[in-house]
Amino acid sequence: MPRQPLDAFSAGLPADTRAAVYQSTKATHEKRTRLLYDQFADPDELRRIAGGIKQHVIENLDRMLPAAEARLQANGAQVHWAATADDACTAVLRIMQARGATKMVKAKTMVSEEIGLAAFLARHGIEALETDLGEFIVQIDGDHPSHIVRPIIHKNRREIARSFERHGLGPYNDDPTIITRRARQFLRHKYLQADVGLTGANFLSVESGRLVVVTNEGNSRFCLAAPRCHIALVGLEKLVPRDRDLGLLLNLLARSATAQQLTVYTEFIAGPKAAAQPDGPEEMHVIFVDNGRTAALASDCREILRCIRCGACLNVCPVYRQVSGHAYRSVYPGPLGAVLTPLLAGDKFPEFADLPKASSLCGACHEVCPVDIPIPDLLLRLRAKGKAAGALLAAAGTPSMGAWALLASQPLAWKAALLGGKALDFLPTKLLPLPALQAWAQKRTLPGWRGGEFRRWLKRRNKA
Ligand code: SF4
Numbered sequence: 218m219p220r221q222p223l224d225a226f227s228a229g230l231p232a233d234t235r236a237a238v239y240q241s242t243k244a245t246h247e248k249r250t251r252l253l254y255d256q257f258a259d260p261d262e263l264r265r266i267a268g269g270i271k272q273h274v275i276e277n278l279d280r281m282l283p284a285a286e287a288r289l290q291a292n293g294a295q296v297h298w299a300a301t302a303d304d305a306c307t308a309v310l311r312i313m314q315a316r317g318a319t320k321m322v323k324a325k326t327m328v329s330e331e332i333g334l335a336a337f338l339a340r341h342g343i344e345a346l347e348t349d350l351g352e353f354i355v356q357i358d359g360d361h362p363s364h365i366v367r368p369i370i371h372k373n374r375r376e377i378a379r380s381f382e383r384h385g386l387g388p389y390n391d392d393p394t395i396i397t398r399r400a401r402q403f404l405r406h407k408y409l410q411a412d413v414g415l416t417g418a419n420f421l422s423v424e425s426g427r428l429v430v431v432t433n434e435g436n437s438r439f440c441l442a443a444p445r446c447h448i449a450l451v452g453l454e455k456l457v458p459r460d461r462d463l464g465l466l467l468n469l470l471a472r473s474a475t476a477q478q479l480t481v482y483t484e485f486i487a488g489p490k491a492a493a494q495p496d497g498p499e500e501m502h503v504i505f506v507d508n509g510r511t512a513a514l515a516s517d518c519r520e521i522l523r524c525i526r527c528g529a530c531l532n533v534c535p536v537y538r539q540v541s542g543h544a545y546r547s548v549y550p551g552p553l554g555a556v557l558t559p560l561l562a563g564d565k566f567p568e569f570a571d572l573p574k575a576s577s578l579c580g581a582c583h584e585v586c587p588v589d590i591p592i593p594d595l596l597l598r599l600r601a602k603g604k605a606a607g608a609l610l611a612a613a614g615t616p617s618m619g620a621w622a623l624l625a626s627q628p629l630a631w632k633a634a635l636l637g638g639k640a641l642d643f644l645p646t647k648l649l650p651l652p653a654l655q656a657w658a659q660k661r662t663l664p665g666w667r668g669g670e671f672r673r674w675l676k677r678r679n680k681a
Contacts, residue, residue: 222571227540234371238363238541241370242532246585248476249529256478267469268589271523274456275514281423281456282505288426292488294501302332305506309334309415309448310341312502316446318343318412322404324430324437325349326417327365327526328450328506330548331561334415345415346407348436350400357384363542363550366474366528371541404436414440414498416486418451419525420466421503424459427487428503431470431480438482447489447498453510454522466525469587473527509561518595521556523588528553530582530592536575545572552582556595559603567606573599635670 253260274281286296297312299305305328313321321338323329323345335345335356347356351368355361358380362368369377378391386399408414416437420429428449430437441447457463471477490497513522531537531551542550546569547558555572562569573596576582582592624630646658 221546223540223544223546223575224571226544226546230541230544233373234541235539237373238370239538241367242538245476246529246532249472249532249585252472252476252478256472263465263469264587264589267465267587268523270457270462270466271454271525271588272520274458275454275519275522278453278456278514281458282453285421285423285426285456286505288423289488289503292426294426294488294503297502297504299504299506299508302506302508305332305450305504305508306334306337308502308504309450310338310343312446312448313338313343313413316412316500318446320407320411321345321413321415322348322408322411322440322444323352324414324416324432324440325352325368326415326450327548328417328452328508329415330362332450332506332508334450346404346411348404348408348434348440349432350397350434350436353400353404354380357386361543362548364528364531365526365549365551365553371543404439408439408443411440411444413446413448414444415448415450416440418449418455419470420457420463421451421455422458422460422463423456425487427460427485429463429467430484430486431467431482432484433475433477433481435482437484441484441486441498442496445498446500446502447486448502448504449486450504450506452506454524466587470525470527473529473585473587509563512563513557513560516560517598518556518560520590521553521560521592521595523590524553524557525588526553527587529585529587533581533585535577535579535581540575545575547572552576552592552596556592556599559599566603570603570606573597573603 257263289296297308299308313319319342321343323335325347329335335347338345347353349368352362354372354377355368360372364370374391374393374396377396378389381387381396381399382389386403387395390396416428416430418428419431421427422429428451432438457466467479467483471479474480486501489499489501510522513519528551530553531542534551537551545551545554545558547554549557555575558572559566559569576593576596578593578596580593583590586592624634646655649655649658
């Protein structure tokens with residue numbers, strides 16, 4: 218992950234990467250909006266209901282988690298609890314070592330990225346192979362995902378073809394069909410050789426103990442079918458109270474994430490294989506991962522734990538579209554990451570103090586969120602927290618905001634600045650005071666004064 222502040226990273230982003238991210242996110246967002254509003258009479262009401270279900274979960278985690286544990290155990294799964302990323306990685310390692318396992322195939326799971334599982338297992342001599350095509354490409358390149366749903370949104374097919382050639386997956390060919398076929402051929406053998414299959418969970422029903430995993434490539438099904446042992450990494454917040462809540466949440470997730478009515482594969486996993494079943498894992502382990510979630514739950518930004526990782530807020534965010542995902546220095550980019558990353562970071566919050574500022578506060582992220590998370594409000598709360606901790610002063614870009622705050626809090630200086638601004642309207646570009654302002658004005662026209670200044674209007678209103 219880059220260590221630079223977000224704006225510095227963004228300044229060095231190649232123009233074609235920026236254009237690819239912009240076009241792709243814009244197209245997905247527009248398709249999602251058409252699909253939702255064509256097919257549902259009142260999508261906003263559905264968002265509110267879905268948000269209510271998830272809010273109910275996070276308000277009642279203390280009793281829902283033990284209930285989910287009991288249900289999973291009754292279904293034959295073994296349940297583990299991990300307070301930190303290290304605990305979660307160690308739990309996976311112990312399960313593998315107990316079986317003498319050395320090979321794992323992984324379906325796409327953000328929580329495994331969050332805890333750095335693949336690198337941890339590699340240090341202990343265990344191969345953990347990504348099987349989602351995007352994640353596979355990211356892994357062979359030693360790269361990181363830049364979007365939570367489309368990990369290689371920052372790459373084009375020529376780069377991928379070169380990468381396949383470098384890694385012995387066939388001579389250069391940038392036809393997407395050929396790329397996909399080669400990855401499929403390579404991965405098929407790996408499924409059969411693997412000792413353990415690892416998935417995440419999009420949802421976990423407290424009522425039935427069923428894990429729900431959605432994909433579009435069917436790779437999670439192979440991860441579940443071939444190996445003898447299944448491990449699921451589950452964030453504490455992934456619960457839903459009842460099976461019937463899944464109807465609404467799955468519909469909203471697919472439309473919001475990939476503008477589909479439903480993802481191509483939706484797996485419901487109710488435990489290890491039964492005696493009468495010919496295939497499937499004999500052993501199933503569910504690891505509940507905290508890693509900062511209970512601290513987020515105790516904060517005034519707990520609504521972010523409603524998130525179902527659809528990526529819609531990334532696709533619509535004007536900042537994400539310009540800076541791309543790696544600028545956020547975390548597995549969770551965009552508006553979601555700008556809130557969740559500082560919360561999960563806990564003590565390391567000042568390191569991520571610039572993230573809550575990576576927003577124009579336009580409100581688009583809230584409008585698209587399928588679980589109605591008021592992201593702009595949460596960003597403001599984190600900004601206030603950062604300011605109180607003095608963290609924002611250390612973050613890049615603050616001096617200019619500090620100067621602005623000084624000006625805006627001095628009535629006389631503010632009036633003088635407004636008059637100066639008005640005068641700029643009448644000055645020819647080359648007479649503007651600063652070279653940067655001249656360059657700016659060459660490409661833009663300031664909107665003309667429309668009269669009825671706000672301060673005068675307010676004074677009149679207060680007198681009335
Ligand atoms: S915050 Fe909302 S829109 Fe963003 S990824 Fe999470 S559920 Fe989707």
